[in-house]
Amino acid sequence: MTRHANERTSVSALLGARVIASDGSAFGEIREFAVVPSEDASHVFGFVLRGGTSKKEAPTLVRIMDLVNQQKGLTLRSKAEILDMPDAEAYLLLERDLLDQQIIDVYGHKVVRVNDVDLIWEACLDGTDRLSLRIAEVEVGLRGAVRRLLKGLPQASVESLATRLPPSVIPWDFVDLIERDPSRRVKLKIEQNRLANMHPSDIADILEELAPAERQALFTSLDEEVAAEALEEVGPKMQQALIQDLDSEVVAGIVEEMDPGAAADFLAELPEERSDAILEEMDPEERQEVEELLEFSGDSAAGRMTTEYIALPPEASVSFAIQSLHEFEGDLEAVTDIILIDDAGAIKGLVPIVHLVLAKPSAILSSLPQGHIVTCRLDASGKKVAELFDKYNLRSLSVIDDEHHLAGVIHAEQVIANLRHKH
Known part of the structure; x- marks a missing residue:
């Protein structure tokens, strides 16, 4: 009997679950959940499987569309295409890239840690009996933590206990993954434009909540205008931490987007050698405006004013x-x-x-x-x-x-x- 669409499950519930071949034999166990953000960031593309008989066996990738979710378990269709697992960096892998990771809740304007990912089996819209697996929300509360802590016990018992706990979830549409590795962050950038629509003070609060590596990854992912606005909202120590590892040319581009008064205050807090290097990279007109303001004390009216007015x-x-x-x-x-x-x-x-x-x-x-x-x-x-x-x-x-x-x-x-x- 095939299970109904709209049935809820989760990464912790499916991790380690058996996949059965069309002849009824054990084919493998689910080890990962592959998503292709560039094509469809809201659905799982396929399961990464490893055979149950050999832990060292190379992983394979089975598309969700090639599975039937039956009462006896996930079963391969008779003509299912079994794919060799390509470079894992080409995918967003939910267990590797999300569980226990810090994420930005752009809806709540805060940083949280992922305990589990809720999934929903859905009917495809092509008129066939195929199912898709949608990423519904991420669990950031105790309910998700309990599911993972009790992993290995009968699933019905675990879910019965978990459902007694109040949910603390973030809809997947409002999630943005923080990835510290710049080369991977580009591939995993999901709904990044939502950050640009947040108030600069909210972005500043998020930056201050993050660990240094994640903070740097987020800051460097912002465009110059948004980065400039966020930089104006944090204190001098945080400002210096954010630009510490950036080239002077990159920082100059951000400073040019800042209010001249705020830019002068920022540069005044830096070591003279660093400040001069940034000024050297700025456009002459913006540089002159900021240099004039740098002549005044930061606590004076001149040090606080902007020269941008009508x-x-x-x-x-x-x-x-x-x-x-x-x-x-x-x-x-x-x-x-x-x-x-x-x-x-x-x-x-x-x-x-x-x-x-x-x-x-x-x-x-x-x-x-x-x-x-x-x-x-x-x-x-x-x-x-x-x-x-x-x-x-x-x-x-x-x-x-x-x-x-x-x-x-x-x-x-x-x-x-x-x-x-x-x-």
Whole structure:
């Protein structure tokens, strides 16, 4: 009798299970579960088997589609194709690459360890009686650990006990494997794009939870923009650990994506020789901007400000301001106001972005409701900056030079980040 589709099982339950030949003889035992991520990351492609009579016998690969899941056990179809096991590195092997491994739960924004993998037998959609084996979720709680601890006891008894425990699982769609070997990580990259959609602070939290090798593997897998945002969210010690083994050219590419103020703070914490090597690899324009900020104390307003802001003439139109927002290459989410400056760079007004939405495109910026102008000098202390944000409930603070010209902007998130790292 063939078992029904939608029957649940697991890696721990099937590991070591016998596969029966079509003539009823023992063919081999399941030793691994091969997945081909590039073709189908959500289904097991086949079982890796070893014959029961010889432990040294070379492994073979049997496709799931060539098996019948009967009441008496997994049975080979009469015309099943038995494959020689090719290079194991070509596959994601669930027992080797997942059990006991750290993974990123991109849904819960945390790092966990895999105790078991839940699988589901499903009917194929081709109208035949063939079954497929879908990877449903990974067990990260006590239930999966108990299954493996009691491996060898009657399966019904083990499952009866395991089902009494509350499940702690992550849907397979929300799992991302951390692989420390870069050459294998490329082959095993699954749903990596989900990481890029996470908030930088969540990625930073994950990086801090990982062991050094896994942390490095994750960080180097991020693209430059995401890596830059994550680097801004961690403390100086973690920053240095993340870039320690990277070439200066690679680090320079990441630093160029950082906010200039954050980049200057980062480089200021590095040994001078290392900092100079990174600056040498940067594009001239970005390098000059960061070098100017490096001249100031990290605890001063100049050391905390960014030179990425939007400043326009008072007579500019709303439509021009909106176009400037579209063309802005800095962190657009941090921009809360349009700063109005004259030809000399002196601040003449401040227009909250919300007023652009309500104004006519032809309206002149100076005619819109203005925000309160609060400024500080380049050499203002970090304490003074924090006091101004608290006193005036600021979202951003303009920094001026000795001639009262706009030199940069400090955003609230930068003040919060500095306070967090101090505590």
